[in-house]
Amino acid sequence: MRRGIGLRAAQAALLAALFGFWHLMTVPGLVPPFLFADDQQAAFFFGEPVKVLQRIWAWFVSDAxxxxxxxxxxxxxxxxxxxxxxxxxxxxxxxxxxxxxxxxxxxxxxxxxxxxxxxxxxxxxxxxxxxxxxxxxxxxxxxxxxxxxxxxxxxxxxxxxxxxxxxxxxxxxxxxxxxxxxxxxxxxxxxxxxxxxxxxxxxxxxxxxxxxxxxxxxxxxxxxxxxxxxxxxxxxxxxxxxxxxxxxxxxxxxxxxxxxxxxxxxxxxx
Structure with a gap:
């Protein structure tokens, strides 16, 4: 039982870490300049996780x-x-x-x-x-x-x-x-x-x-x-x-x- 809870917690932590990394990579000023010409290109190519979640919320709740x-x-x-x-x-x-x-x-x-x-x-x-x-x-x-x-x-x-x-x-x-x-x-x-x-x-x-x-x-x-x-x-x-x-x-x-x-x-x- 404890092993199962620990496993689920580790999986949730990994998912949160991936979303956190995704968010940081699309924040202006944090992207290494050698990867993209300007700060907006990362968000253009990969999207922004906050806006993605907002779009999902609109699909299922606000706009439905x-x-x-x-x-x-x-x-x-x-x-x-x-x-x-x-x-x-x-x-x-x-x-x-x-x-x-x-x-x-x-x-x-x-x-x-x-x-x-x-x-x-x-x-x-x-x-x-x-x-x-x-x-x-x-x-x-x-x-x-x-x-x-x-x-x-x-x-x-x-x-x-x-x-x-x-x-x-x-x-x-x-x-x-x-x-x-x-x-x-x-x-x-x-x-x-x-x-x-x-x-x-x-x-x-x-x-x-x-x-x-x-x-x-x-x-x-x-x-x-x-x-x-x-x-x-x-x-x-x-x-x-x-x-x-x-x-x-x-x-x-x-x-x-x-x-x-x-x-x-x-x-x-x-």
């Missing part, structure tokens, strides 16, 4: 005009995350348990994964329009392969001894899937989900950059057009905070579903 945009971005992110994770899980299980299909589709899966999928954003905009659909489609392509390869590898690494024992006890194919394959792949799945949260946000925001009239990515794009670096930084902070929140939800689900797995501290004690 970000909720519609944030709702759209979160909807796109959650849909991309859910669809990409579910399809990656199902496809990974299928190909891991179907060697013939895996051998046939392997070069196509590798080719699709090697493609820089960001370039698909304009195509999705043509196919699905400039609404939520094109952003979700882009996010799904980013999330799918992360989950797919982790599930595929997790199922492939099931212990043959465990499989042989389960078959000896008369386990059916469905029972093997439920009691052997899925538990083996669970840790791999959650590991991929933590990475996929950020990729789902990337798909949503990049899609909003390329064509949208709403969303946090749209607000950032508008701010970039007017060289409003403080609003750009505010948008980045907001997106980061909600990405961490969604990652915390995934972590909570992981702890609930994987109670059987010993934690790192418990493992060290053993």
């Amino acid at each position: 005009d970000i909720y519609r945009h944030l709702g759209i971005t979160l909807l796109e992110t959650v849909l991309a995350f859910a669809i990409g994770a579910a399809s990656g899980l199902a496809t990974g299980l299928w190909l891991a348990l179907a060697p013939t299909a895996s051998a046939i589709l392997e070069p196509y899966v590798k080719a699709a994964n090697s493609m820089p999928r960001i370039i698909l954003a304009p195509i999705f905009a043509v196919w699905f329009g400039l609404g939520v659909g094109s952003k979700v489609a882009l996010g799904v392509t980013l999330v799918f392969f992360i989950v797919f390869f982790n599930v595929y590898q997790g199922v492939k690494e099931v212990s043959p001894v465990v499989l042989a024992n389960a078959r000896m006890l008369g386990a059916s194919r469905r029972q093997l899937l439920r009691h052997v394959y899925l538990p083996s792949a669970t840790s791999w799945v959650f590991s991929s989900l933590h990475t996929s949260v950020g990729m789902a946000f990337v798909g949503a925001v990049v899609g909003e950059y390329l064509g949208s009239a709403q969303g946090v990515g749209y607000l950032i794009l508008q701010a970039e057009g007017t060289f409003d670096i403080n609003t750009v930084m505010a948008g980045i902070v907001v997106l980061t905070a909600f990405a961490l929140l969604l990652d915390a939800v995934v972590g909570f689900a992981e702890r609930r579903l994987m109670r059987w797995q010993p934690r790192s501290g418990e493992t060290e004690k053993l």
Whole structure:
């Protein structure tokens, strides 16, 4: 308990130190002259943390005009995350348990994964329009392969001894899937989900950059057009905070579903 409180305090202190350093670097007269030609350039390039926080306060409290945009971005992110994770899980299980299909589709899966999928954003905009659909489609392509390869590898690494024992006890194919394959792949799945949260946000925001009239990515794009670096930084902070929140939800689900797995501290004690 004390270790957890101390860890949180250290993390908060580090965050405060970073904001303090950021603030000092943008205060006129404190920036080394060899870095910038004048005192205003540091604030122009990096923004000012006080003004960034003021912009966030205006978005959420005084003006309260970000909720519609944030709702759209979160909807796109959650849909991309859910669809990409579910399809990656199902496809990974299928190909891991179907060697013939895996051998046939392997070069196509590798080719699709090697493609820089960001370039698909304009195509999705043509196919699905400039609404939520094109952003979700882009996010799904980013999330799918992360989950797919982790599930595929997790199922492939099931212990043959465990499989042989389960078959000896008369386990059916469905029972093997439920009691052997899925538990083996669970840790791999959650590991991929933590990475996929950020990729789902990337798909949503990049899609909003390329064509949208709403969303946090749209607000950032508008701010970039007017060289409003403080609003750009505010948008980045907001997106980061909600990405961490969604990652915390995934972590909570992981702890609930994987109670059987010993934690790192418990493992060290053993």
